[in-house]
Structure formats: C-alpha cells, structure tokens
Amino acid sequence: MTGTLILVRHGQSEWNLKNLFTGWRNPDLTEKGIEEARDTGKKLKAAGIVPDLYYTSALRRAQHTLDLMLEEMGIVDVTIVRHTALNERDYGDLAGLNKDDARAKWGEEQVHIWRRSYDVPPPGGESLKDTAARTLPYYEREILPALKDGKTVLVAAHGNSLRALVMAIEGLTSDEILAREIATGEPTVYKIGSDGSLAEKVVL
Numbered sequence: 001m002t003g004t005l006i007l008v009r010h011g012q013s014e015w016n017l018k019n020l021f022t023g024w025r026n027p028d029l030t031e032k033g034i035e036e037a038r039d040t041g042k043k044l045k046a047a048g049i050v051p052d053l054y055y056t057s058a059l060r061r062a063q064h065t066l067d068l069m070l071e072e073m074g075i076v077d078v079t080i081v082r083h084t085a086l087n088e089r090d091y092g093d094l095a096g097l098n099k100d101d102a103r104a105k106w107g108e109e110q111v112h113i114w115r116r117s118y119d120v121p122p123p124g125g126e127s128l129k130d131t132a133a134r135t136l137p138y139y140e141r142e143i144l145p146a147l148k149d150g151k152t153v154l155v156a157a158h159g160n161s162l163r164a165l166v167m168a169i170e171g172l173t174s175d176e177i178l179a180r181e182i183a184t185g186e187p188t189v190y191k192i193g194s195d196g197s198l199a200e201k202v203v204l
C-alpha cells in the first residue's frame with residue numbers, strides 16, 4: 001500500500017510580480033497566479049486525484065491557491081489545516097525589498113547565497129536549514145503517518161518551504177537542493193511506501 005503526496009507551490013503573487021522578497025509578508029495572488037492555481041486544480045482533477053487531507057500555510061497566497069484548486073476539482077465540505085510550519089522561509093530584513101535593488105546593493109553573489117545557500121540566513125531571517133527545522137518535524141508528525149496509512153494528502157505551500165520538504169523526501173544533499181527550483185502550476189505527485197520511503201515521483 002502506498003500513500004500519495006501532492007506538493008503544490010502557490011501561483012504568482014503580487015510581490016512575485018513586483019520582484020520583491022516576500023517571506024512571511026502576506027500579498028495575494030495576481031490574475032496570473034489565480035489562473036495558475038485553477039490550472040493546477042484542473043490537472044489534479046484530470047489525473048483523478050481526490051485527496052483525503054488538505055494542508056496549507058498561514059499565508060494568503062497559498063490558502064487562496066488551495067481554495068481555487070478545490071473549486072476546480074469540485075471539492076467542498078473539507079477540513080483545511082493551515083499552519084505556520086508550512087510558511088515560506090522568513091526573509092527577515094530583505095522582506096519588501098526589490099531583488100534587483102538588493103543585488104545592486106549587496107552584490108549578485110551575496111544575494112544568491114542568501115536565496116540559495118543551505119545554511120546562510122538572510123539578515124534577520126531563516127536559512128533553508130532553519131526552514132527545514134520547522135517544516136520537516138511538522139511533516140513527520142502530521143502528514144507522514146497518513147501517507148504510511150495509504151492516504152492521499154495535498155499540500156499547497158511555498159518555494160522554499162517545499163524545497164525543504166523535497167530535500168528530505170527525495171533524499172537530496174544540501175548541494176543538490178541548491179539547484180532545485182519549484183515551479184508554480186506544476187504539482188509533484190509522490191508515492192510514499194508504508195515504511196515512509198519514496199516509491200515514485202511524477203510531475204503533472
């Protein structure tokens with residue numbers, strides 16, 4: 001028996017469009033982001049996926065993405081669990097700054113280190129390692145037992161909180177995760193065995 005885990009990154013947000021560091025700030029989706037979320041819902045419906053459990057972060061862009069997906073999937077009357085453990089990495093003092101302005105101020109390399117190193121946090125914020133330290137225990141406690149039990153679980157979250165999960169699920173090293181980008185509108189479906197190991201991965 002295998003469980004099914006579907007990971008979805010939220011659609012384009014207003015701050016993604018403006019190229020601003022977002023982190024725990026709370027912008028909503030753009031029109032394009034709404035479209036992306038609806039398309040993701042359509043993909044899951046076409047694949048015949050009907051989740052048993054629904055998780056998202058405490059941030060509007062991920063919650064809105066999940067709501068739009070459920071609308072497209074024709075799913076109503078379900079319980080959605082929202083938790084800060086699934087929030088985007090906290091970008092600290094960078095939140096609200098334009099990413100190109102930050103590169104002009106601190107240099108391309110430093111900004112890349114803040115965005116994609118494993119354990120160097122941006123000033124006042126969380127590294128990917130810090131993000132994993134809250135995201136993974138939550139996954140292991142709340143989500144993995146259901147997967148081992150053969151359930152289907154849908155998680156709508158964020159680029160870096162999902163990278164932290166993907167690193168653990170796919171067994172990637174801290175070097176391998178650096179190059180991994182999580183696209184919007186491309187749900188990843190993982191089959192998880194009853195021992196918690198990864199049996200199959202499909203990107204829809």
Ligand SMILES: O=C(O)[C@H](O)COP(=O)(O)O
Pocket residue numbers: 020021022023024088091115158159160
């Ligand atoms: O918080 C943000 O700014 C984005 O959601 C992720 O940003 P990044 O791709 O620069 O890490």
